[in-house]
Amino acid sequence: MNSKMKLFSYGTVDTPIHKLSGLTKLICFLLLTFAAMFSYDIRVILAIMVFSIAILMVSQIKFSQIRLMVIYVLIFLITNAVISFFFSPEEGVKIYGTRHPIAGLYGDLDLTWEQIFYQVTKFFKYGSVIPLGMVFLLTTNPSEFASSLNGVGVNYKAAFAVSLTLRYFPDIQREYQDISLSQQARGLELSHKAKFTDRFKNSLLIVIPLIFSSLDRIDLISNAMDLRGFAKSKKRTWYTSKNMTGQDYMAILISTLIFLAAAGVSIFINHSRFYNPFI
Amino acid sequence: MKQAIIEFQDFSFQYHSQAKPTLHDINLKIYPGEKILIVGPSGSGKSTLGHCLNGLIPFSYRGEILGSLKINGRETKEEDIFSLSKMLGTVLQDSDGQFVGLTAGEDIAFALENDNVPHDEMHERVEKVSEMVGMRDWLTSSPFELSGGQKQRTSLAGVMIDDVDILLFDEPLANLDPATGKKAIEIIDDIHKESKKTVIIIEHRLEDVLHRDIDRVLVIREGRIIADMNAHELVSSTILTENGIREPLYVTALKYADVKVTSEMLPGHITTLKTEFSKDALNKWHDAIKEDDRQNTNPSILKMDGVNFSYDGVRPILSDVSFDIPRGEMVSIVGKNGAGKSTLSKLLCGFNKQDKGVIYYKGEDIKDKSIKERAELIGLVMQNPNQMISKPMIYDEVALGLRLRNVPEEQIAEKVEKILKVCGLAPFRKWPISALSYGQKKRVTIASILVLDPSILILDEPTAGQDFRHYTEIMEFLVEINKLGVTVILITHDMHLMLEYTPRAIVLAGGRKIADTAASIVLTDAQVIKEANLKETSLFNLAQMADIEDGTHFVQGFIDYERRMKNR
Numbered sequence: 001m002n003s004k005m006k007l008f009s010y011g012t013v014d015t016p017i018h019k020l021s022g023l024t025k026l027i028c029f030l031l032l033t034f035a036a037m038f039s040y041d042i043r044v045i046l047a048i049m050v051f052s053i054a055i056l057m058v059s060q061i062k063f064s065q066i067r068l069m070v071i072y073v074l075i076f077l078i079t080n081a082v083i084s085f086f087f088s089p090e091e092g093v094k095i096y097g098t099r100h101p102i103a104g105l106y107g108d109l110d111l112t113w114e115q116i117f118y119q120v121t122k123f124f125k126y127g128s129v130i131p132l133g134m135v136f137l138l139t140t141n142p143s144e145f146a147s148s149l150n151g152v153g154v155n156y157k158a159a160f161a162v163s164l165t166l167r168y169f170p171d172i173q174r175e176y177q178d179i180s181l182s183q184q185a186r187g188l189e190l191s192h193k194a195k196f197t198d199r200f201k202n203s204l205l206i207v208i209p210l211i212f213s214s215l216d217r218i219d220l221i222s223n224a225m226d227l228r229g230f231a232k233s234k235k236r237t238w239y240t241s242k243n244m245t246g247q248d249y250m251a252i253l254i255s256t257l258i259f260l261a262a263a264g265v266s267i268f269i270n271h272s273r274f275y276n277p278f279i
Numbered sequence: 280m281k282q283a284i285i286e287f288q289d290f291s292f293q294y295h296s297q298a299k300p301t302l303h304d305i306n307l308k309i310y311p312g313e314k315i316l317i318v319g320p321s322g323s324g325k326s327t328l329g330h331c332l333n334g335l336i337p338f339s340y341r342g343e344i345l346g347s348l349k350i351n352g353r354e355t356k357e358e359d360i361f362s363l364s365k366m367l368g369t370v371l372q373d374s375d376g377q378f379v380g381l382t383a384g385e386d387i388a389f390a391l392e393n394d395n396v397p398h399d400e401m402h403e404r405v406e407k408v409s410e411m412v413g414m415r416d417w418l419t420s421s422p423f424e425l426s427g428g429q430k431q432r433t434s435l436a437g438v439m440i441d442d443v444d445i446l447l448f449d450e451p452l453a454n455l456d457p458a459t460g461k462k463a464i465e466i467i468d469d470i471h472k473e474s475k476k477t478v479i480i481i482e483h484r485l486e487d488v489l490h491r492d493i494d495r496v497l498v499i500r501e502g503r504i505i506a507d508m509n510a511h512e513l514v515s516s517t518i519l520t521e522n523g524i525r526e527p528l529y530v531t532a533l534k535y536a537d538v539k540v541t542s543e544m545l546p547g548h549i550t551t552l553k554t555e556f557s558k559d560a561l562n563k564w565h566d567a568i569k570e571d572d573r574q575n576t577n578p579s580i581l582k583m584d585g586v587n588f589s590y591d592g593v594r595p596i597l598s599d600v601s602f603d604i605p606r607g608e609m610v611s612i613v614g615k616n617g618a619g620k621s622t623l624s625k626l627l628c629g630f631n632k633q634d635k636g637v638i639y640y641k642g643e644d645i646k647d648k649s650i651k652e653r654a655e656l657i658g659l660v661m662q663n664p665n666q667m668i669s670k671p672m673i674y675d676e677v678a679l680g681l682r683l684r685n686v687p688e689e690q691i692a693e694k695v696e697k698i699l700k701v702c703g704l705a706p707f708r709k710w711p712i713s714a715l716s717y718g719q720k721k722r723v724t725i726a727s728i729l730v731l732d733p734s735i736l737i738l739d740e741p742t743a744g745q746d747f748r749h750y751t752e753i754m755e756f757l758v759e760i761n762k763l764g765v766t767v768i769l770i771t772h773d774m775h776l777m778l779e780y781t782p783r784a785i786v787l788a789g790g791r792k793i794a795d796t797a798a799s800i801v802l803t804d805a806q807v808i809k810e811a812n813l814k815e816t817s818l819f820n821l822a823q824m825a826d827i828e829d830g831t832h833f834v835q836g837f838i839d840y841e842r843r844m845k846n847r
Contacts, residue, residue, distance in 0.1 A: 142381060143380070143381040143382060143385055164379065166381060167378075167379065167380070167381050170423065171375075175666065178661065178666060179666050179667070181625075181628070181650070182659060182661050182666070182667055183669070184651065185628055185650050185651070185653070185654035185659060186654060186679060186680040186683060186728075186731070187651050187654065187680050187683030187731075188683055189651075204669070205669040205679070206669070208669045209665060209666050209667060209668060209669050212668070213665045213666050216665060217376055220371070220373055220376040220377060221376060221377065223335055223339060223377075224371055224377035224379060225379060226338065226339060226360055227333055227334075227335070227360065227364055227368075227371075227438075228364060228389050228390040228393065228437065229361045229364055229390055229393040229394060230389075230393050231393075232393050232394070233393070233395060235395055236392050236393050236395060237391070237392050237395050237397060237401065238392055238398075239380075239388035239389075239391075239392055239398075239401055239402070240385060243398060
């Protein structure tokens with residue numbers, strides 16, 4: 001049962017994406033994300049989106065693995081779109097400098113082509129990055145994750161904290177369950193039958209033993225780490241880091257080119273971050 | 280004259296938080312390649328001695344050091360923990376907690392990572408050292424996929440990878456089942472022989488460590504070394520019994536048979552023991568054993584009938600488990616990790632529901648009783664008291680279960696007083712729990728369950744990590760509770776506990792019940808021992824060496840004799 005308790009449902013499939021080092025994937029992910037975030041040109045964004053969906057296909061991720069994430073993302077994007085329309089319905093008009101109303105909605109509130117165009121662009125902007133994030137999480141070995149963070153300049157102590165969290169999270173989770181059950185056996189009511197204030201007080205009865213047993217654990221872990229020389233020097237190497245291969249450099253090159261192209265389109269063609277079809 | 284690798288000179292240590300020194304006037308020399316065992320009861324200072332060696336003192340635990348401690352001729356006070364860790368590697372007690380990597384390979388490589396060893400060299404060295412401890416095929420496994428023994432071997436590889444001169448084992452047997460513990464002692468011995476490293480083992484389970492050779496045994500009491508001799512001399516002296524350290528069971532048996540144990544008999548290890556002097560006495564004693572009558576004719580209180588359970592519907596955790604426990608019995612449930620012991624207790628408490636089969640309490644199916652209702656029939660005491668204690672004061676902790684049930688405060692006061700008295704906690708009723716010892720905390724958790732008046736008490740490893748004195752204290756307390764009519768079920772892999780305290784043992788292996796009989800029969804049955812990762816008791820070996828045919832009868836006779844001695 002416990003072997004299934006992994007935070008990311010990381011799977012080992014033999015694809016070119018899985019073979020890349022975690023550092024490469026993180027760098028590519030960041031480059032492509034910057035490209036998509038910087039540009040408001042729907043042509044560029046759609047191109048990145050096609051690219052990232054292609055990557056998703058190549059890495060053979062099954063829809064069942066990402067279904068839940070996709071649903072959450074869609075809910076978030078739709079809510080975001082509705083809210084930004086009602087808070088700032090003239091944003092598109094301000095950006096593109098023209099106003100082509102389609103229909104009057106309520107009082108002064110109009111639906112304009114500019115607003116639709118702006119919001120559709122924004123929708124795809126997020127939509128193009130998310131598949132990349134999923135690919136990164138689902139094809140990177142969790143232990144490699146820390147070493148890649150360190151690789152892009154995150155302090156190794158902070159990066160190692162990520163790895164430690166992944167290591168001990170299931171332990172703490174199991175301990176929480178055990179404590180919770182034994183306290184329920186003593187009569188603790190955590191269901192909706194109890195009043196809110198009681199439930200809050202009752203949950204303390206679980207959290208307090210959890211804190212004390214976790215403190216014991218922290219003491220042990222820090223001793224174990226001290227005894228094997230953690231934090232001895234300013235740098236450290238990683239057992240799980242992969243050596244960079246030609247494919248890695250190729251992937252970084254491609255991502256850099258996409259990033260430069262996206263920036264280039266903005267600077268030399270659109271002369272702004274926005275693509276304006278209205279003038 | 281060889282140069283000592285470790286040298287204590289008039290060494291004392293006092294923790295800043297303590298009023299008195301924990302170690303006094305330690306004078307000790309350990310030579311390269313020696314294999315040393317340090318024994319002593321809890322609180323004797325043996326772990327503190329270990330911390331002084333590996334540098335956790337004064338690096339993590341502050342205090343005042345007097346005198347000198349040199350390792351490889353270097354004064355440790357002037358070194359830091361990192362340079363000490365290059366000379367002396369420590370394998371800590373809790374092999375799960377100290378597993379810092381996400382896989383065995385990463386954990387073994389941890390010290391090299393911190394040393395900035397290049398990636399390729401690191402992999403090469405990890406493979407080499409993992410080969411030595413037999414973990415070569417498990418490098419990509421996560422700690423959840425490894426057994427306790429494998430985790431310990433991973434820790435061992437993790438310190439050996441630095442090519443240290445000295446290996447320090449801090450209670451290596453504490454979390455292992457008997458068979459794995461025996462294997463661990465063998466692995467330590469093999470590595471000692473092959474690598475010629477100096478090995479120091481801190482442990483209170485003397486007999487288990489003496490499964491293989493030891494050059495010298497040091498006994499520590501109240502911060503002083505009171506004995507420094509070889510195993511044969513130590514075992515034939517009175518030092519062990521005087522200092523609350525359990526002597527090997529076969530030695531106790533020899534004494535019961537009126538044999539004077541001397542170092543000429545080489546009694547340090549069962550394998551070296553010469554029985555020619557004691558054969559007759561043992562046979563005479565064995566023939567005089569009277570059978571104890573132990574029929575429990577009480578009606579059934581707990582019955583499992585054909586219980587099956589699986590978490591995922593695919594892999595069975597329990598299959599077709601049936602047993603019947605009469606009221607007032609004391610039973611142990613044994614088996615290696617993953618055999619289904621804790622799942623069994625979870626089913627009994629209603630935390631999980633069985634897929635098939637029935638659980639009867641006094642003949643009544645308890646399928647529909649909630650966790651809360653079952654708690655009034657069957658109480659569960661978890662292994663670590665810190666996992667249960669949630670109130671700062673003893674009284675409140677014991678009263679918690681009643682308060683949650685909205686019992687009027689006057690009734691609570693009456694019940695809690697009574698239970699505190701039963702548990703010997705009455706003098707402490709106004710104390711904060713933080714002021715109690717581990718054993719007392721354990722009593723508080725037992726009291727907080729007993730206050731709900733369950734007629735069955737299940738305890739998960741009640742004596743784990745306890746020395747002989749605390750072990751006896753907790754177990755004798757449970758015997759008292761048992762005499763009050765409470766049925767006691769112990770989940771354990773402590774073989775002494777099984778033998779001495781529970782007339783009956785239920786053995787699980789791979790989710791099936793493979794034995795349900797007297798502990799003396801279980802621990803002399805080679806097949807059951809193998810399947811359940813147990814270890815033959817040395818009493819049985821002794822019987823065989825003395826040409827006593829019915830070894831099981833001899834073991835049973837020993838238990839009965841001991842019980843009669845105690846009750847006298």
